[in-house]
Amino acid sequence: MEILRLVWALGRASARQVHTEMERDVAYTTVTTIMKNLADKGYLRYEREGATFVYTSAKPAEEVRQSVLGSIVDKVFGGSARTLIHTLAGHESLTEAEQAEVRRLLDQLGDRPSESDG
Numbered sequence: 001m002e003i004l005r006l007v008w009a010l011g012r013a014s015a016r017q018v019h020t021e022m023e024r025d026v027a028y029t030t031v032t033t034i035m036k037n038l039a040d041k042g043y044l045r046y047e048r049e050g051a052t053f054v055y056t057s058a059k060p061a062e063e064v065r066q067s068v069l070g071s072i073v074d075k076v077f078g079g080s081a082r083t084l085i086h087t088l089a090g091h092e093s094l095t096e097a098e099q100a101e102v103r104r105l106l107d108q109l110g111d112r113p114s115e116s117d118g
Helices: 002-010 015-021 028-040 061-077 081-091 096-111
Strands: 012-014 044-049 052-057
Touching: 002 012, 002 015, 002 028, 002 052, 002 061, 012 015, 015 028, 015 052, 028 044, 028 052, 061 081
Parallel strands: none
Antiparallel strands: 012 052, 044 052
16 A cells, blocks of 8 residues: 555656655565556556656555455454444544544535435
C-alpha cells in the first residue's frame, strides 16, 4: 500500500523514484518486484521509457481502498462492518471532534437509500 500511495501522490513514477520516497529502508530490488507484482495484479500500469519502466495507477485510490477494506472486513471481521467499527473505536483514542465526525458520517450513511430500495 505504501508503494501505491506513493505512485498516486507522484502520478507517474519509476521504481527508483518510489524507492527514494519510501519512509522505511527497503531494498531497491524489493520495490521493483512489488511494483511488477502490482502491475501484474492490475493495480499499476507501466510503459518503458528508454531503459526505465514508468508506472502509473491503473485504478483510482478510492476503488483500491474499498476493495482492500472489503477484503479485510470479510476475512478478519467475518463480513461485519459493525465489528470493524467497534474494534477501531475501541482501539483508537478518538478526540471529541473525531467522534462527532464519525457520528456525522454514520448519520450520512443512514440517510442514503439502500441498494434494495431501488
